[in-house]
Every structure is written in C-alpha cells, then in structure tokens.
Amino acid sequence: LTHGKKGYEGVWEEVEEAAVRAQALKDALLRALDEDTEAFNRVMAAMRLPKKTDEQKAAREAAMQEATRAATRIPYGICESALASFDAIETMAAVGNENSISDAGVAAHCARTAVHGAALNVRINLPGIEDEAFVREMREGVERMTAEADRRLEGVLKRVEEVLAKQGVSGTG
Template sequence: MQKNLMIKDYIEKLSSKEAVPGGGSASAVVGALSSALTSMVFNLTIGKKIFEEYSEEEKKLVYRAADKIISYNNEFLEFMDKDGEGFLSLMSAFRLPKNTEEEKIKRKNKIKEGYENALIVPLNLARRCIELYECVYISAKYGSKNVISDAGVAAILLQGAVESAVLNVTINLQGIEDKVYKNKVDCECREILKVASNRKIEIMDIVNSKIG
C-alpha cells in the first residue's frame, strides 16, 4: 500500500517507470501535507496565550476544526491507494480480449466503467479539498503568529491538490461518451477551481496581513 511506504521509497517509486503511483496519488499526498500542516497550526495554538484570549465561541470553533482535521489526514492517505486501484482497473479493461462481438461489448463496458472509476477518486479528492479550506481558514484566522506561515503553506498546497485532482478528472473525462454526465462533471470541476482560488486568496490575505 502506498500510504505505508517510507517517504524515500514513495519518491523512488513515483519517479520510476511504474504507472502506479502517479499524479493522482501525488495529489492526495499534497492534500495530506496540507491537512497535516493545518493540524500542526492548531496544535501549536491551542493552550497558548493567544488562544486563551479568544471568546468561548471562538475556542469552540478552533477545537471543532482541530478535531475534524484528523479525519482529513487519514482520508487523503486512503485516496493514494484508491487512485492507484482506479487506474489499474482501467488498464485491466483495456487488456480484455476483443476477438468476438460479445468480447468487444464486454470490453467496451468495462472500459467505460474503468474511466468512471478512475475519475471519481480525484473528483472526490477535489470535493474534500474544498471542504478542508474552511479548516485552513480557521487556522489562519485564529492560529498563532509564530506558525502563520505554515497556515499559508497549507493553503498553497491545498490549491495544488485541488488543481492536480481536477486535472486527473479532466484527463479521464476524455474517455466518457455520455455527454450529459461529462458536462455535469466538467461544470462541477470548473466551480471547484473557482471556489478553491477564491478561498486561497482569502486565506493568503489573512496570512500576509499577519506577517506584514
């Protein structure tokens, strides 16, 4: 499993001629790095002097975000393996025999299914990344100034994860024949990119104002 590899081993495997892991897995890693950094900001803020100056409502907001972020860390790591599984499933479909009409139909259906499976993983990753922005925002707004740059890095990495995930969706959409489904996914991806970009700017404005 990719998520259990040492960083050095993962990098070597990613840089090799093996098809898995690939860009989709790397997107998930970047998302995990973003959530981990966000968690670090919370851990280095809660209990500190600045945190004690917040209202009870603000403290609850931070506590909830800090608790929620743990699930993102684990989920993004799961996406690493899911992405590889989706890609290998598609490749297996292409290797199916196509000698008879029956085999051709079966192969075509499996390829269709393979493309759908291959795009749903990065699409779900992108969706989860959009949700994570709220936690990153809270970490930037209420986090200690000593680690405010880490909140900024988390936002930058998250943007990279979103754009990478959407790119992986887009490439697999090329194999989808259903125009209605294709258009629906494409529209969702465009909206995801728009929301992500706006949220990143919002967070970086906070980060830069605290640094300046």
C-alpha cells in the first residue's frame, strides 16, 4: 500500500529495503521451525541412549548436554530474528501508508509475541544445562531481548495511536 503509490515516492526505496529485510527474516524463521524440530529429535534420541554402564551413562549425559544446548540456541536465534523484524515494522509505521497503520501495530504485537514465546523455549531448557556460562548468556540475552521487544512494541503502538487520533479514531483496543 506504500511502494509504488502516488504520494509516497520519497519513501519507495526505504520501504522496498524494509520489505526485503522482512522477507529474509521470514525465510530464516521458517527454516528455524524445521531446525527446532530436528533439535528436539536429537534431544529425544540422546535420552534414549543406553545407560547401563558408567561409560554409557557418561556418553548419554554428554549427548544430552550437547543436544539441549543446540535445542536452546535455535529459539534464541528466533528471538534475535523476531526482534530484528522490528526494524522493518518501525520503518513502515514511520513512513508507510497511514491507511495501513494498523498492520504495523499487528505486526509489532506478533513480533513481540514471537520474541517472548521463543524466550520461553530458551528458558525451559536452561535447568538441564550444566554449562553455567552458557546458561547465564542465554538467560541474560532473552531478558534483554524481551525487554527490548516490549519497548519497541510500545513505540510502534504510540505511532499507531497518533495516526488513528489524526484520523479521528481514539481509544485503545
């Protein structure tokens, strides 16, 4: 509704760049879905390893640790990608067609939800990981990203409400 539309010529390039970035993030997130399934399957396979001897127990535990770390990195990456999607959303909220401002608000809510949802998937894995530095890095990272997603959502919604008020629509919802 913005690119190629009369009256928005000055932002066509900026909007096109935002669309390209958003498409790349969408593709990465779709790949991450498959990677997440594969990582979960590796965790389950590690759990099924034999544990009769001390050597088997040690091998099983090492496999579970590595598989769980890998299964944690994937939703962490999803957090990063979902957070990065705010760049395109903020661009569209700032310069996009005001008749589609609600789309920017919906997209911002979706991005925030994706960040928080992926953060939950990171956090659920942390108690089973023995590498304290890794656990700390993951925990601090998702705390930072969820806080930033909240802040950026509020910024987009502020812009949405400004445009709606200008159009004579007030209130929240």
